[in-house]
Amino acid sequence: MIRITLAGGAGWVGKALLPAISAAPALExxxxxxxxxxxxxxxxxxxxxxxxxxxxxTVTDALAFPSDVLID
Incomplete structure (x- = not known):
């Protein structure tokens, strides 16, 4: 399972990516x-x-949370 942090997750790109990431079985x-x-x-x-x-x-704060990938 690949753990993802999404920068800009509350914006229009985040709104499109949230459901796609959630639907992918290998992504969290x-x-x-x-x-x-x-x-x-x-x-x-x-x-x-x-x-x-x-x-x-901030990205710095987010990366203190366990994650494998940051999508910016």
Whole structure:
């Protein structure tokens, strides 16, 4: 399983990528990065159903969370 952190996860690209990553059996979305949405649920911040994933304000903060890949 590849653990992914998505930078810009609350924006229009994040809104498109969240469902695609979630549907891929070999991928696991673990966190997002968004200055405006930091501290919120990633799904809700993107206007999608809540998914209980954290949103961090900076990439540095997000990379302290276990992840294999950062999509920017």
């Amino acid at each position: 979305l673990v966190a997002g990065v968004s200055r405006k949405s930091a501290g919120l649920d990633l799904g809700a911040a993107a206007g999608l159903p809540a998914n209980r994933l954290p949103v961090f304000a």
